[in-house]
Amino acid sequence: MFSLPDSQDISILDGDYSVLLVVLSVFIACCASYTALFMNQRIQENGFFPKTFWLVLSSVAMGLGIWSMHFIGMSAFMLPVPMENDPVLTIASILPAIIASYIAFDFANKSQQSAIPYSSIGIVIGIGIASMHYLGMAAMKSEAQFYYKPGLFILSIIIAIVVSMVAMYVFATLQKYMGNQLIKIITAILLGVAISSMHYTGMAAVVFYVEGPLKISNHNHIFHMDLSVIVLVAVGILFIIVGLTGVLERFVDYRLKYYDALTLFPNQRQFEKDTNNLKTIGSLSILQIQDLEKWINQYGYVFGDKVIRAVGKILEDKKLHSCKVYRIEGNRFAIYAFNDQRFEKLKGMMENITSNLNEPIQIDDYAIVINTVCAISSSNNKESVMELLSNNLAVLHDPASTQEKNVIEFNPNIHTYNVDRQIVEDIEKAMVNNELFIVYQPKVQSHTKKVSGLEALVRWEHPENGMISPGIFIPIVEAAGNKIFDLTDWIIEHVCRQISQWLHEDIEFEQVSINIPGSYITSSRLYEVITLNLGKYKVDSKYIELEITETSVVHDIKHAITAINKFREIGLSVALDDFGTGLSSLSYLKRMPISTIKIDKSFVDGISNSEKDFAVLKSIIKLSNSLNLKIVIEGVETEEQYNFIHSMEEAPLIQGYYFSRPLTSKEFVNWTNER
Secondary structure (H helix, E strand, C coil): CCCCCCCCCEEEECCEECHHHHHHHHHHHHHHHHHHHHHHHHHHCCCCCCHHHHHHHHHHHHHHHHHHHHHHHHHCEEECCCEEECHHHHHHCHHHHHHHHHHHHHHHCCCCCCHHHHHHHHHHHHHHHHHHHHHHHHCEEECCEEEECHHHHHHHHHHHHHHHHHHHHHHHHCHHHCCCHHHHHHHHHHHHHHHHHHHHHHHHCEEEEEECCCCCCCCEECCCHHHHHHHHHHHHHHHHHHHHHHHHHHHHHHHHHHECCCCCCEEHHHHHHHHCCCECCCEEEEEEECCHHHHHHHHCHHHHHHHHHHHHHHHHHHCCCCEEEEEEECCEEEEEECCHHHHHHHHHHHHHHHHHHCCCEEECCEEECCCEEEEEEECCCCCEHHHHHHHHHHHHHCHHHHHCCCEEECCCCCHHHHHHHHHHHHHHHHHHCCCEEEEEEEEEECCCCCEEEEEEEEEEEECCCEEECHHHHHHHHHCCCCHHHHHHHHHHHHHHHHHHHHHHCCCCCCCEEEECCHHHHHCHHHHHHHHHHHHHCCCCHHHEEEEEEHHHHHHHHHHHHHHHHHHHHCCCEEEEEEECCCCCHHHHHHHCCCCEEEECHHHCCCCCCCHHHHHHHHHHHHHHHHCCCEEEEECCCCHHHHHHHHCCCCCCEEECCCCCCCECHHHHHHHHHHC
16 A cells, blocks of 8 residues: 555556646635535524534535545546546545534534644544545556555645644634635635645555556546536535525525515514605505404414414405505504505505405304404605504504494594503503513624623503504603603613523623613613612622613703713713714714714615715724724624624624514523523
């Protein structure tokens, strides 16, 4: 194996390389490395497919890529004797490469690594890659024989081990840079060249010879070219599958986030996304299924789902082409028409639908009448769609409306006062009866993906009206004077109690932010409530951050500065929320002793498509960083947005659905444990 036989009649064979195939083999190695880096990113993210799926797929992709590189590389070598290969042994040689890749990915995604595991794992993977190479060499059949030069043989194995250690370092240590496309490409090229160098060092260690007279023939490829073509096609198909799987996961993730699984209509999140800050002359209708709980209690949840599907099908069949239907809550559908001239047609459509629903519908063995109430409103003054939604909900909350079976138009003289008064009255009961609850949305460090804080957000599950959006009840409570102060006090106490519990249970978190409304920041009552609860629950002030908006302090900036200084003196952090949406943002940064700025999502929405938006965002971050302010970017929802922010050297914090929706305390603990 490592020396020539003791014979006088030996002829050494000289081979030639096909330059084209050599270049192709290196290119395949680089593509395999890029795919591995891409796959490794998918393993790190929470998605529809389980992490094990990506781990196996990554291992097969990387293993097949490395194996194909060696296969094509050996096919590039030509000898002046006929050559054949054992197909079974050749294909079997892929197993060490896949196993080595699996070990690499599994190790790279462990939470803790050290120098000793890097070395040991590098040796295991390097031996696996070398085994693949030399098993492939053993598959050759020819009248030519070969032996290995010991020095180069050992060097090739050393190279395989060193390359494996470098790969481990890249996968496990440099993951935070892999969001940058240029760095990912450069890293893939370096890995591809390193893998190729192991192969060609191994090939340089081989000496081919024949015993007896040499029968000269044309130079032949070590492996048949038709088999090489098959390998290339197989590798190409695998890379395509990998790419399509990534696209499929993003599509599935998008559908799960923004579409209702039962009716396949866009959900409330998509409704808010489509209509957020949209000011247009249009019409909105809300159809509410009455007594849905009655059907569920009587026949079960499956029957209730069939009722919802039946209503959804009628809406789909009867809707106008100019309308879009959403399922915004368990028993509510929203139908929006983007043109004021469509109001009468929308109203006629809804009257037709409610008329159909008044007739018995066959579901399973039962003919039932589905009672519904429909509210409709329109605007000639370019009101936001959320205002139209609030108007329609006012109709639905009116007790008289529940007795109607026709389409009810919003009347501000009848409906608005009732719903506002009802919400203000019910909010007090909600605080006493535990109808309110707190959810926490994580703030994640953009480079390390470490959770660096949470924002506390209040939610209301009304016993009769279900979930009421904070976008509806918060403005109404704010307009009711000190009611919003009472609500804020309730939130502060519950957050302090939760922090105390997490500290007792050793749950890792850094800080919880609480939104402080309007003029409450300058009230002495707020200071007393905070200090009282910090002492009551034995919570250090470093765990609390107060969030204020620019517009809440603009009319009383002098007293706001005094109040903020007072809170900073006892160790609280203070964040300026929705930065950039006010009129004097830079002057606030200069005058107010804040510790954090939160950049409004409007600056993030267009960064992937607009160089100007990206430049503005980057300038704000650089300015804030120079002032030693912590930076939080709100509303990050897509991978494109994340990659743009991830490429910034300042490493701001990220808050948005890309990492997590707002979570209950239990969901947050589970989410943290999974990470």
